[in-house]
Amino acid sequence: MDLRKQQIAFYTALLFGALAAMGWGLKTAGIQGAMFGFFASFTLGGGLMCIWERSVVRSAFSLMATFCGVAGLFILLGHDFLAMAQILIYVGGILVLILFGVMLTPPDLNERQLPRVGLGVVAVVGALAFVGAKVAAVVNWAQAETLPPAETKAEQIGAAFLRADGYVIAFELAAVLLTVALVAAVYIARRKPSDLIDLTEEGGY
Amino acid sequence: MGLEAYVVVATILFGLGIACLITRRNVIYVLMGIEMILNSANINFVAFNRFNGDGMDGRMFAIFVIILAAAEAAVALGIVLNVFQLFGTVKPSDVDLLRE
Amino acid sequence: MDLTFNPETDFKWLLAVPLIPLCGYVIQIFFGRFLPRKGDWLLTTGMAVTMAITVWMAFKAIAATQGGEGFFHESLDSDFGFRWLYATEKGATDPLNVTAGILYDGLGAAMLAVVGIVSFFVHLFSTGYMHGDRRYHIFFANISLFTVAMLGLVLSDNILFLFVFWEIMGLMSYLLIGHFSHDPNSHRIKQAAAACKKAFLTTRVGDTCLLVGIMIFYYHFQTFRFTELWEAAQTTVAANGGEYPAWMTAAGLLVFGGTVGKSAQFPLHIWLPDAMEGPTPVSAMIHAATMVAAGVFLLGRTYPLMSPTVLNVVTCFGTVTALFAATIGMTVFDIKGVLAYSTISQLGFMVAGIGTGGLGLIAGLFHMVTHAFFKSCLFLSAGSVIHGCHHEQDMRKMGGLRKKMPLTFLAMLICTLAIAGVPLFAGFYSKDKIIQSAFMKMTHGGLLDGVGLFAYAGLLIAAAMTAFYMFRLIFMTFFGEARDHHVHDHAHESPAPMVVSLLVLATLGMFGGKMWLRDFDLMGAKGTWFEGLTSEIDDGHHGHGSEHEGSVGEAFSIDRMYPGIAITEMNTYVGDSAEHFQESLHAGHTWAMRGSLAVALGGILLAVFIYLLKKADPAKIAAAFGEMYTTVANKYYVDEFVNATVIKLQMVLARTFKWIDENIVDGVVNGTGKINRAFGFMWAWFDSTVVDGVVNGVGAVTNMTGSLVRLFQTGRIQQYASLAFGGLLLLFAWLFLA
């Protein structure tokens, strides 16, 4: 099978998979279920594409689908603030960073070997599915119908972050972490290789 | 939709992340795999938070993970660029100085 | 001057005795090289003060004895002590604490004075002898610290501190024997290096025995203090029906092991002849007068702990050593070698004497004191001769030196007479009593005691040999023709400090014995000063007081040495009736006297006959003995035997253990590594087929040549991630499937 046919087959399979998921969702939980199927297939399809694609740029963009799908799932769970943060940070920040990375390093279109990737996906997901099935069998799952509607407002989160008995330490920690990471990233990126400790040199003492 | 469905999605996404992490031969893919794994964790956090109604812990964790991911991505890309400068390649299998 | 002992002040004086040289040491070791004359005057002056204090204190002891009182002082009685392990919380009574104090009794007084005097004169002698040495200031520092340790040993009132000083002496002995091993100009640099190590290690074997002995006694008695140990031993024996328990015998033997090492008894004597590699003043002080005598001193201190069996063993070892070393002494040509073997032999006398118990104890300790003077003088004279002959030590190259070095000759002759046991000279009195004690042991209870017989005969023979080889030394060195004209022509008398030291010590060697006599009774029938210090003279409360009132017989009640301890009940003479006792005392007195006079005379005459009149050729006599002579001349091959067995065994053990460590113990570790390597192969296989992973990994894994690192470290983060993921799955599987 040549490359183009592979692509077509793959995307077709993805599309049908997504449709099937939506249909199943519609059948089990109405419109909300359909939305769930939609976002879930977005998420998983993006992930699959990311692995499957030959070009790094395409992979990066398919990752965007994943992030958006996750954001959608957050909305379904009633956490709209999180969904917004997800989109802003992941799609707006991280993805752009990754694209910068892609641009600054050379492409290698031959590194993807389908058997390896396929086997890897099958092995990992299979193993997880096996274990997951066992786990699922012993777990008593909560259902959405029995729960009160979720309520999250950005103000609530903001207040929780700043209350002394809330999450102020986590907030501070996050601030410090971001600062440190910022400095570190700048520092690391600016560093010349000659600054590194020469690990190949013979014993120092 | 029940909790179960979200957990299944998260698990599969986790598996995809792992697969991406270990099968592709480019450091960028390693990064992307890690992002997927973090996202799957986030789905779990938020879903469990929603279905267990345990205050705001889960959400806060998710926010924290997002922050962490941002920091991590910045630093990791810095490292990737450095590695590229040092080794002239971004294949993780060629970067094995840790063995020395 | 008030000669009564005042605990308030005098213990402080006694404390100053070791502290003065200690301060000297500290100054000398740091600043010695910057001082004028490299600081020798400082230490010598300090030693003079020390000597003055020791002699002054000794006079107090003599005064007390002549007043008929006992003399036994412990500083802890007046609460003057040093809490060693705990200073604040633990009281002095807690068995966990060790409180060190000063024990100053007759024995200690005598020994302290001896050490003070000998040390001072050795310091003085060294200012001349060591002049121009490369490490002059270090030499002085070291002998000074040695003196500190010896003085501390004599003063210490508990066996643990005795051990501490005992070992410090070992260290200083090590450093001083090795003095020339740092000197590039010395031609015996290697021998010195080997000798100091040998000395330390050989004595260390004995010291370890001593330490174990101390531990056993501590375990049973929960104290280190001598007085408490004595009492506890007495109580234990009494509780055991008058019999010594077996563990006391074992512990006693172990303590004696310390003496065997330090006092160079057979078979650990091998270090002492080698120790002559040290400078001669060191030989004189450490290896003749003081350190080697510490073993005998230890026996004196621990005597009440010794069971009859131990004492018999002590006697046998002493006698064997005395005989054995005397035979070797007759064949040695190195002037210091003769003296070294003579020292071993004399130490054998002391040990044997103490082993015979009772009178012998006093006699042995007495011999230790007299021997210290004449033997240090002999060594210093030998040093003077060596100095005069430009470091020639072979007696065969000397001869006719008496005109060149008259004063040295005089000193040496006096001391030779003393060691040979000629009446009126110091050695006679002490040696005679040792032999008398052996005789009494032989005949005690009306029965012939095998050990006593052996001791009596052996010691007599050894005494004869002593007289012979000492006069051989005198005749070969000072009489006859000059054998090597080069040596002879350049020979000269030594400088004043050396000669003065020689003459003073010779005087002490000559009158030493008599000075101890209370009233110049020639035969010592009235007992000696020394006995006065250590024993009860004036009463006969043990029922033996008869016409020999105040005689040596009362030495059996060694009441002043071990106050409150009834030694009579405990030593070998248990069960003797008074009649037997008196008989054997008489007989012993007579026979020992006759015997020792005869053998001394015989030995001297034989030496005159062979070496002075040259009526017989020593070489021919030696040839007549054939193999026997060769064996003796080679020191009975003890060194070779030890090297071939003990040392070799240790080295073999060391190599075996090293091999085991590198191949078996570490082999297990590397074996674990190998198993992991097998896993590595499996993983590589899995990787290449299932995940088409790291193809290079196989190559890399194959290249891992035993290096543990690479087994675990492929350095590939993806592989690590896979492993981590696998581990996670396993964890889940275990959690939910089990």
Next chain:
Amino acid sequence: MDHTLLNWIIFIPMMGMAAILLCPKRSVGLIKVISLVATFIPLVLATWLYFVGFEVGSPAYQFQFMRPWIYSSSEAMNMKVNYHVGVDGISLPLVWLTTLLLFIGVPASFGIKKGEKAYYALLLLLEVGIIGVFVSLDYFLFYVFWEIMLLPMYFLIGIWGGPRREYAAIKFFLYTLAGSVLMLVAVIALRLETGTFSIPAMTEIAMRGDLLGTKLFAGGMLLGMKFTTWVFWFLFVAFAIKIPVFPFHTWLPDAHVQAPTPISVILAGILLKLGGYGLMRACFPIVPGAFDDFAFTLGVLGVISIVYGAYVALGQTDFKRMVAYSSVSHMGYVLLGVAALTEWGANGAALQMFNHGTSSAAMFLVVGVIYDRAHHRDLNGFGGLSQPMPVYWGLTTLAFFAALGLPGLAGFVSEAVTLIGAYNAGDPRFRVLVLISVIGIVITAAFLLWAIQRVFLGTLNEKYKDYPDINAREIFCQAPLLFLCVALGILPFYLLDWMEGSVEHWVSSMSQAIQIING
């Protein structure tokens, strides 16, 4: 209750580390000054704590500081981890020794010429870990510090070590990690069983005889062995690797030989003590019953270490390897003394830990001096060095004699006290052990003196004729250690008085607990 002093001692080095990381890489002088200051301040604080702050003779934990650390509102998931630190008589001298040796380690490292910034940063992190282990009273915290300490050591050996440094580093790492894993398992089991991470609380429960493992396993038995026995062996192996006890010792010679001198000094001086300290603080008091069951086995292991270590040292030709094996031999006394469970024995063991810390550190400094000049460590390749380097010879002799237990120097006090303690043990078989272990005394003297003879005495090897004598910096590093060797030999009460209360309490409570458990 709330003394912050210990926190300062722990975290000032960490601040120093942060400061170093902010320094430019090339200002080596500044980095050195910062390291000196960041190690000197804890030394001053620890000295103040030792001589002024600490109430001498009291068995209680002093200068405690406790804050909740990892807590959760849900009871089931509550880990109840506290940040809880404090010192008692057993840990205080070791804390002080740590601050001293790290302070010495900085100038001793001035010879290192690559990656200084990372080196000093790791050195300071190491200090944080070590002190943290000594003062933490919460098992979780203890474990965290234990692991913090492991990492810098790995890099310090692996990057700045000798030719086979990677092998040595990974061996060290894997060995210790294996021990850590066992410890972690045991700690988790103990947490589940007792419901607390606090070491004093755990000890108290165990001392009452209430630690049976019945919550976790039916009847407290697992695979036919008692729960406490499992815990005991897991913890014991974890700490025994650190001591190291035969047969877990083979990482030590490699690590020592490959590590740079200052790291060897710290390794021998303090890291080995973590094992002995761990046994006394975090292993035996928690499972006194199992300790009683296996006390003799421990004694045997101790004696094997003493004798075997000495013999293997005698067979070495590498100077540093020899000193490393002497550590195995000397640390055997610690195990023997503790196993005897007598006051003398425990005092001796605690004392031996400190004294070995000074004497072995001094010995490694000695080896470092000669290695700096000759660049080899072959004992047979030297000879007559006392002629060009008399002061060096003098210091070496002092260090060696301190190590071989010469009375008047520190080693003797601890060895003698340990042996006497072991001889007084309740179990008469210990007497046999003592009689065997004295072989080690003689052999130790033999290999040390033999080394002196081969290196310093005899004919001068012409190659080394012009070597300069030991310089001021090297003397500065050695002098405090040698001073301690002499001073504590003469005045051991400067340690024993401080330890006495805790050690006495340790021994008596252990004996009581054993009586309770054995009925």
